Amino acid sequence: MDWLVAPFAEFAFMRRALAGIFALSLAAGPLGVLLMLRRMSLTGDGMSHAILPGTAIAYALFGLSLWPMTIGGLLAGLMIALLAGTLARFTALREDATLASFYLISLALGVMIVSLGNSNVDLMHFLFGSVLALDDATLILVASISSVTLAALALLWRPLVLDGLDPGFLRTVSSSGALSYFVFMILLVLNLVAGFHALGTLLAVGFLVLPAVTARFWARDLNWMVLIAGLVAMSGGVAGLVLSYHASLPTGPAMILTMGAIFLVSVLAGPAGGLISLVRAGPHRTG
């Protein structure tokens, strides 16, 4: 027990990291599940790279400063989402192709801009974040984004779910589908920016994707899925944090790897379509 508690009792930066992980996890549960159900997990990954040039330009202009980088990332992410969507609508390319193109350009451009500053430390910060160096302002930002996300999801939960389940029907009874999708994209970018501060551009989407797909193996009901996704994000984050503290591992990758391990175990042992449950189906019922 001491092994688990001592690092937090001893170091303020560990407590901050813990708070950051809780905040990220709360929003990541429902948002990640919606992302997965809409088959947009890869879109989320692409978008997380798309925010890089915005943060990088802000960094080049203002240095490592919270608000410019946040706003820059937000603008860049929304712009790429809009560009990719628009091009997909008006040209022969599908959205996956346009988004992939834009995020590659964004990632390369971002790395280029950051590297002009000639510091590998900064580049590492951009790529992998620094969950152990969350200051008060960043923590408040992450917590605020989490709160706003939860509030918005609560308000728009019905259309968000129904728009994925049966968009044609929702269109015939309500115009809220398009609006909710738009809000959903904004929330996605917001949470990626929050994740960026903690995990960097390469792993920012980790809290969204891995817990959600893990939850799929444990629940067949949407509400349970959301709850389990949040718990997986939280426990994976904390376990990774403690692990990285004791074994002197990089924190971001340690958290994502822990979630990855939970995911792999779930693929095997999950009762809702896990491999073992498929193989050992047991005797069939009479009706």
Place this chain on the structure above:
Amino acid sequence: MTAALPKTPAGRAVANVPAIRLEDLTLGYDRHPAVHHLSGLIAPGSLLAIVGPNGAGKSTLLRGLIGELKPLGGRIIGDLAVRGQFAYVPQKDGIDVSYPVSVFDLVAMGLWERRGLFKAFRRADTDAISHALALVGLSGFERRPVGTLSGGQLQRALFARVSLQDAPVILLDEPFSAIDNATVDDLMVLVRGWSHEGRTVVAVLHDLAVVRAHFPETLLLARQAIAWGATAEVLTQANMVRARGMTEAFDDRAPFCEVDHIGADGGHGHAPHGHEHGHSHGHDHSHNHSHDHAHHHSNHHSHDHSRDHSPAPQPSSPRSTPG
């Protein structure tokens, strides 16, 4: 009067069923007509079947009726574009059955008009959903994930959702394709019930036996109305043969139809609409002539066999428009 009005299962009369009037309606894609110069009236409480070969414009007509497709020409009178006025079951439902929601949740969507974004579900709603599921023979399926339903069961669930929507006009696009006879019989009971309650029901159907057995009124569509009226008079051998000869592929070189001449690109020197106001009603005749001409033209190009049939369909009912 109220006593004579039909009642819903909940005991309420279906009020304000709109009349839907089609006036010289042309619907299509990319300026090619899929439904061409259709005029007619869908009276309140009609039980109307739309029949016709593939590509006849049946689905297009339904999409036009609900306002999803803007007319290329003519108009639809009747407030169907207003939400809550209609319930619509498309031919290919876009339901993602991998979603982790139950049959109950899916059917509950039918209550959107009453519960919308925020309002809580009450006990009465739960009862209404159970009742709707019982109507379609899906009692006990409430907790089943939608992904586990068979095609017929999913169609039953969609009909339950329609009945919850409590809409004055119900539009069904090939609701019985790939559905077994027992299910069709069950669902037709529901359809006739809606009709008895005074709702307008319009269904695109392929099974003529079902049409003859249950639908008093039929529109035989092959881009144009071949016939529209009492089912027995519409579904004649002669009409069916004519309908078969009438659908053609889009012809990118087809001349512009004068009646819905769009814009001023005038390859044939037609004046744009703005200049035609003086005789917008009077010149129907000449329009139809040249329109017929266009059709002969493409007929002979793409379908030689169409020469065997009478090339220009004549209306068999005063409601339909000469094509």
